[in-house]
Ligand SMILES: *[C@@H]1O[C@H](CO)[C@@H](O)[C@H](O)[C@H]1NC(C)=O
Ligand SMILES: *[C@@H]1O[C@H](CO)[C@@H](O)[C@H](O)[C@H]1NC(C)=O
Ligand SMILES: *[C@@H]1O[C@H](CO)[C@@H](O)[C@H](O)[C@H]1NC(C)=O
Ligand SMILES: *[C@@H]1O[C@H](CO)[C@@H](O)[C@H](O)[C@H]1NC(C)=O
């Protein structure tokens with residue numbers, strides 16, 4: 001786990017890498033918890049403090065889940081009429097936001113807040129458009145470490161990358177001007193292709209409409225079939241559809257600036273165990289922020305088991321690697337598809353991932369010519385020590401060896417909506433550095 005703590009620009013500089021957005025944050029994708037997916041507008045100081053305590057008592061903070069983010073509906077009816085500063089709802093937050101953030105900091109955690117780059121937030125509270133400076137300044141005074149910045153009621157200030165960029169850059173500048181490092185999590189739903197214009201102004205950008213706690217249901221409210229030319233991002237985007245959306249834009253993510261596939265639904269009840277394993281695995285290997293969205297004060301053992309798989313989290317937090325790439329996608333006649341994904345990790349390690357979105361169990365041969373297409377012939381032909389990261393070894397650690405394998409992994413039985421995540425390390429006899437190719 002020590003690599004989680006090497007989140008410094010100095011380390012990146014040593015690698016010869018420059019972080020996309022230069023506030024020194026999100027060197028690896030941010031991790032934490034957010035109120036929205038489970039609680040919606042029904043939040044209070046108690047909701048947030050209880051969650052923070054539960055993150056600690058369940059050892060989730062030790063795994064990296066450090067940001068506690070207060071989403072929409074924390075607001076009073078109006079801004080301060082004299083100064084224009086934002087004000088919190090005095091009934092939900094009787095001690096104010098500064099006091100709440102102090103308490104979160106005293107627990108060793110970081111505190112996040114929410115607003116919208118529009119006249120109103122999505123929940124109809126006052127937005128930050130035209131109030132960027134006073135809002136950023138107030139957040140900094142409150143000790144805020146993270147801003148999720150939404151896109152509702154934007155008064156038509158979208159439609160070209162330049163217009164969207166300028167609106168979101170205004171808040172980026174205002175945050176920078178406070179002098180306080182504040183992680184900037186842009187949420188413009190992929191409008192105008194933020195993967196092109198956001199990397200120098202934000203630490204992460206949402207790529208699609210809001211997630212739906214469902215595996216693959218098509219919903220007219222998330223009408224686009226791909227996100228590259230999407231005119232209405234909408235919401236109710238099923239989980240497996242977001243994996244599809246993410247496939248082409250992985251190339252745009254890098255340290256300091258990540259594609260955000262939206263907050264996690266693991267534990268919220270809309271998917272099966274295997275479906276949530278797929279959800280968590282793919283959010284990890286696609287280098288999405290891992291922001292829990294369930295009630296962490298009341299989790300089943302299954303939920304806890306998924307979100308504490310340290311081997312899977314390690315893929316997400318591996319320094320110096322980018323998102324996994326989809327190597328192929330094959331339609332299955334009963335509907336859905338099979339997908340092969342591959343990812344290069346640091347230290348000459350690799351991830352091979354298989355996903356079955358079809359309604360039936362499938363038998364698949366994974367060919368290393370496909371999995372190591374990018375690395376070339378030597379990598380395709382050599383042997384690997386392969387382990388299954390959703391099984392535990394004899395000492396109870398995630399990652400059970402499935403043997404030393406050359407050529408491919410044959411006859412894989414994969415259940416409906418299941419995924420397999422394998423770590424592949426060149427076997428000692430054939431170990432060879434990438435540079436020697
Ligand atoms: C958290 O970690 C401590 C120390 O390793 C351990 O004793 C405790 O059982 C863990 N709690 C949970 C909920 O996993
Ligand atoms: C950005 O802020 C400037 C003032 O600093 C303002 O003139 C401009 O209209 C803002 N742009 C957008 C798109 O909000
Ligand atoms: C503000 O931006 C400058 C240069 O772009 C950067 O070096 C600095 O770390 C930023 N400061 C904060 C607090 O984000
Ligand atoms: C805890 O979770 C269980 C199972 O989902 C649910 O029935 C129960 O109402 C929850 N309790 C609270 C206090 O939310």
Ligand SMILES: *[C@@H]1O[C@H](CO)[C@@H](O)[C@H](O)[C@H]1NC(C)=O
Pocket residue numbers: 299300301
């Ligand atoms: C989790 O499993 C343990 C036994 O391993 C059991 O005592 C406990 O009640 C379970 N908790 C939940 C929330 O199911």
